[in-house]
Amino acid sequence: MAETIELASRTGAVKIRPNQKLSLFTTFRIGGPAEFMARVTDQSQVEAALEWAEQMDLPVTSIGGGSNLLVDDAGIPGLVLSVRSTGKDAEKLVTVEEDSSHVRIWVPAQLPISRLGHLSAERGWSGLVWCAGLPGVVGGATVNNAGAHGGEMIDHIETIDVMRLTDRRIETWPAEKLEARYRYTVLKYAPRPRDVVVLGVTFVLPRGDSEELQRQAREFSEWRKQAQPTGACAGSVFTNPEGTYAGYLIDKAGLKGRSVGGVQISELHGNFMVNTGEATAEHVRELIAMIQDEVYRQFEIRLIPEIEQVGGQ
Ligand SMILES: Cc1cc2nc3c(=O)[nH]c(=O)nc-3n(C[C@H](O)[C@H](O)[C@H](O)COP(=O)(O)OP(=O)(O)OC[C@H]3O[C@@H](n4cnc5c(N)ncnc54)[C@H](O)[C@@H]3O)c2cc1C
Structure with a gap:
């Protein structure tokens, strides 16, 4: 070997x-x-x-x-x-420029996104508190245009720094180049292998009240523990179709709790699947297909996966 x-x-x-x-x-x-x-x-x-x-x-x-x-x-x-990195190491790399109403911060891609939510609340920077409790790091959340509680990454991004694979050149892209919309950016849907690695993100944030933001950050983190399964999962399996929720449709279709091999639709939240121990990617793909067929049969709505499949030959 x-x-x-x-x-x-x-x-x-x-x-x-x-x-x-x-x-x-x-x-x-x-x-x-x-x-x-x-x-x-x-x-x-x-x-x-x-x-x-x-x-x-x-x-x-x-x-x-x-x-x-x-x-x-x-x-x-x-x-x-x-x-990715631990919060402490990555936080040392954050740079800050402030004036009386706004703050411009540069954040490394490897910083845990939840830490960014809490850090911004502690410093009284508004606009990112929804990140508190979210799994993942800043780079992945930017590629996905992750969001929650009415906020999403693109709301306050000014630019992103990327390194090109082909010549290791660093480029600074304006936010518009991501063409971001609900859980979409051009980076997430670029064919693999992809040509760029995200290195860091610059946000421009309004000032807010630190105590109130920290209260919200605690509330959002707490909400996740109540509303989402804590086991091995990958967040929402499907994006929400226009005007409704994937979890609601899966629940209405009577599918909560159904399983294939080692993967089960969460009893707590219909749009989450939980690895009960021996799940394989094949089990997940089968369960995704079963849900898509059943939801389509009952509601004529085709659910689109939010989780991204990677690898294989
Ligand atoms: C319990 C749970 C709850 C969740 N709740 C939410 C939610 O409320 N809202 C939401 O939007 N998402 C949610 N998610 C999904 C996920 O947390 C977010 O999309 C997250 O921010 C992804 O970040 P990541 O670092 O884990 O990315 P990864 O899953 O590692 O990667 C995501 C994408 O980014 C690419 N990528 C990652 N890093 C880089 C880089 N440096 N350069 C180039 N490409 C890169 C990957 O190739 C992939 O295409 C949840 C997930 C879980 C497990």
């Missing part, structure tokens, strides 16, 4: 590990091996890993918290770049 390779970067060694189980890097706890995996926590480490992948002629797949992914049982070929 291939051995771990160490690459030099300005901020320390980057380890390229062969054959890493992706079930350990996804909140669904599903997924075969990454052919190679590099955990990177800043721009120079991303650059070193991409240069190596180019030399080896390997495709690159970037992941963040793995909280919206269904990774194939066959795993992901090539190099998987895991762009």
Whole structure:
């Protein structure tokens, strides 16, 4: 078996590990091996890993918290770049410019998105408190245009910084280039392998009342514990169709609690599936197809998956 390779970067060694189980890097706890995996926590480490992948002629797949992914049982070929970090390390990289009414912050892609929600509340920056309690990191949430409680990532993004895979050039994109709408950006739907890695995001935020924002942050975090299953899952399986909710339709169709193999539709929330221990990506795909057929049969509405399938041959 291939051995771990160490690459030099300005901020320390980057380890390229062969054959890493992706079930350990996804909140669904599903997924075969990454052919190679590099955990990177800043721009120079991303650059070193991409240069190596180019030399080896390997495709690159970037992941963040793995909280919206269904990774194939066959795993992901090539190099998987895991762009995530602990809140404390990533928070040191946040930069802030303030005036009396607004604040402009640059946030690294690897910062946990929930930490950003709490941090903004503590500092009295409005507009991101809805992120409190959300799984994942800033890079993945930006690609997905994640949102909750009436807010979404695109609301306050000014620009994003990306590194091109082809020449490792850094570009700053205006928010409009994402063409973001409900759970959509051009990055999320770009065919793989994709050409960019998100490095960081600049937000412009209005000022707010820190105490009130912290109260909301606690409330939003608490709400998640009550309303959503805490087991291994990947968030909402389907996007909400125009004018209704996927969870409501699944519930109305009498499907809550149904399972295929090791995956079950949550009893708590119809739009969540929970890995009860031995779930495979194939089980999830079968359950998705069963739900789509049944909801279509009963309501003539075709549910579209929100979770993204990655990997396989
Ligand atoms: C319990 C639970 C509740 C959830 N609730 C919500 C909710 O309320 N609202 C909501 O919108 N979502 C929700 N989600 C889904 C998920 O949390 C969000 O979409 C999340 O922000 C995704 O971030 P991530 O870092 O986990 O991304 P990942 O799942 O790792 O990746 C998402 C996408 O981004 C790409 N990507 C990741 N990092 C980079 C990078 N640095 N450069 C380039 N591409 C990258 C990946 O290739 C993939 O296409 C929930 C998930 C769970 C498990």
